[in-house]
Amino acid sequence: MKTLKVPLKEAEKAKQQFKDSFDRKYTATKDEQFIYFPLLKAVKSKYAICNKRLKNREKETTESYWAKHLTKKELRQLKKAYDLVGTIAIIEIPAALLQKEKTIAKAMLLHRNIKTVLKKGSAHEGVFRAQKMKYLAGIKTTEALHKENKTRISVDVEKVYFSVRLAEERKRIAQLVQPGESILVMFSGCGVYPAVLARNTNAKEIIGVEINPEGHAYGLKNIKLNRLRNVTLYCGDAKTATPQKTFDRIIMPLPKTAETFLDVALARAKEGTAIHLYQFEKEENFAKAAENIKSICRKQGWTANILHIQKVGQQSPRVYRICIDMTLTKHS
Numbered sequence: 001m002k003t004l005k006v007p008l009k010e011a012e013k014a015k016q017q018f019k020d021s022f023d024r025k026y027t028a029t030k031d032e033q034f035i036y037f038p039l040l041k042a043v044k045s046k047y048a049i050c051n052k053r054l055k056n057r058e059k060e061t062t063e064s065y066w067a068k069h070l071t072k073k074e075l076r077q078l079k080k081a082y083d084l085v086g087t088i089a090i091i092e093i094p095a096a097l098l099q100k101e102k103t104i105a106k107a108m109l110l111h112r113n114i115k116t117v118l119k120k121g122s123a124h125e126g127v128f129r130a131q132k133m134k135y136l137a138g139i140k141t142t143e144a145l146h147k148e149n150k151t152r153i154s155v156d157v158e159k160v161y162f163s164v165r166l167a168e169e170r171k172r173i174a175q176l177v178q179p180g181e182s183i184l185v186m187f188s189g190c191g192v193y194p195a196v197l198a199r200n201t202n203a204k205e206i207i208g209v210e211i212n213p214e215g216h217a218y219g220l221k222n223i224k225l226n227r228l229r230n231v232t233l234y235c236g237d238a239k240t241a242t243p244q245k246t247f248d249r250i251i252m253p254l255p256k257t258a259e260t261f262l263d264v265a266l267a268r269a270k271e272g273t274a275i276h277l278y279q280f281e282k283e284e285n286f287a288k289a290a291e292n293i294k295s296i297c298r299k300q301g302w303t304a305n306i307l308h309i310q311k312v313g314q315q316s317p318r319v320y321r322i323c324i325d326m327t328l329t330k331h332s
Helices: 008-021 062-069 072-077 095-108 164-176 192-200 213-225 258-267 283-299
Strands: 002-007 034-038 048-051 083-085 088-091 116-120 133-138 143-148 151-156 182-186 205-210 231-235 249-252 274-282 302-316 319-330
Touching: 002 008, 008 034, 062 095, 072 095, 083 164, 088 095, 095 116, 095 133, 143 164, 151 192, 151 213, 164 192, 164 302, 182 192, 182 258, 192 205, 192 213, 192 231, 205 213, 213 231, 249 258, 258 274, 258 283, 274 283, 274 302, 283 302, 283 319
Parallel strands: 088 116, 182 205, 182 249, 205 231, 249 274
Antiparallel strands: 002 034, 002 048, 083 088, 116 133, 143 151, 274 319, 302 319
16 A cells, blocks of 8 residues: 655654544554555655555454455355364354355454364264364364363364363263262263363262273373373273272263163162263153153162253254253162
8 A cells, every 4th residue: 555654763753744644544564764654645745655565453353354255145144153172163164155165264263262263074973973074274283272161171173072062061060069979971082071070079089981092092181181180081882891880970971872871870870879861852852851761760770860951052953962960769
């Protein structure tokens, strides 16, 4: 743009003389000898006028970038919600906007706390519940250092199941833990539940079991990262790798198949053990799901006392992730 080239020693004088001619949207710049003021219009002056690239004072935002590069129809189709894992933003791109996915992602980098933008490439799949990611913008990585509930979590979002949306639920469970408890976390992933519980409670011991070797490796890393001394992690199928001992509290955060492992949890329970079992259910089926759990427990010689059914998140329209909180009483 057009700028007024002024010797540094005359900068203040020129500023006062031509201040009404300066473009306030841009920032003046300087080198070793001159300062360059942005001009709104041409001026008569003894100083030279030259072209110079200057910074815009009006900071561009993600929204303003989208507004410049997307049509009104595309803006209406755009999904603005995203998950932030450390400095990685994970977004969803509607099919109609696939040709603009790089542009959409580039705008996300205008957030100071976002360094990488990935797109969900698949649903959570397989035994490991892994989810493919597609790189779109920023630093090319799938590994993040995430912080939640006074805990640092290292995780690869493509290799290990991890949900930032469960942070409040992990906090809720931590608030229920009593001092001195022995806790089992089945399907512990990268160790986030054990780590959060260890950092925020006075539990005696926390055992985690995870079948995904990558998840287990990150779990071990997170134990060291948070300097935890009361957490032990096992790698293997929960049906065979879970220690043969009883626990005060058992957490089962595997919504699709957790109830099929309920027999394993019941075998590690004792009088008064609390169990937190996660499922995906339609709201009208919450009571039915609780009765089903009670029936399974009854066949194993336990009475399940349902304390609470907590909505944890929404999987799809009218389908929720829920946590069934219960305590166990042994049949006489």
